Amino acid sequence: MNITIRRAEVDDLEFIWQMWHDVMAQKIYFSYNHTSTRATIEKSWINLTNHIYVATIENEVVGAYIFKDNQPGYGNHIANASYMVKSERRGLRIGHQLCAHSIIKAKEVGYKAMQFNLVVSTNKGAIKTWLDNGFKIIGTIPEGFHHYQEGYVDAHIFYRKL
Secondary structure, eight states, rough: EOOOEEOOOOHHHHHHHHHHHHHHHHHHSOOOOTTTTTTHHHTTTTTTTTTEEEETTTTTEEEEEEEEESSSGTTEEEEEEEEEEGGGGSSSSSHHHHHHHHHHHHHHTTOOOEEEEETTTTTTHHHHHHHHHHHHHHEEEEEEEOOOOOOTEEEEEEEOOO
């Protein structure tokens, strides 16, 4: 199976929105509220102002990621990234490939490091992927995420120099 990762285009935004909506409805991976409107999400995630890329298999969008400044001003040398894989395509290492790709792209545009501010401790697949790509857990927020099924669970902060 050949996975292609490329910069997102306007025509991809609807597919990204549908994937985003499906993943948010699961209420176990991201802190975004599953009832957020598309207009709200377009301000932070689904827009071409971010560095936004998609993974495709035979022209089907199966994953996406964004990266942008983690903080404004004097913190803008560290990228923040977020990743998403279509639910029915999980387990194919798409997230791993998206992460590896984002590290290269973030470095190319001049970021010195990358940080993930909230990785849910129950998301074992993501944790393994980030660790495999050279990230380290630099902190844990006790009960930092309200998991739909498990209640309050810890959230981790991941960091990696580029």
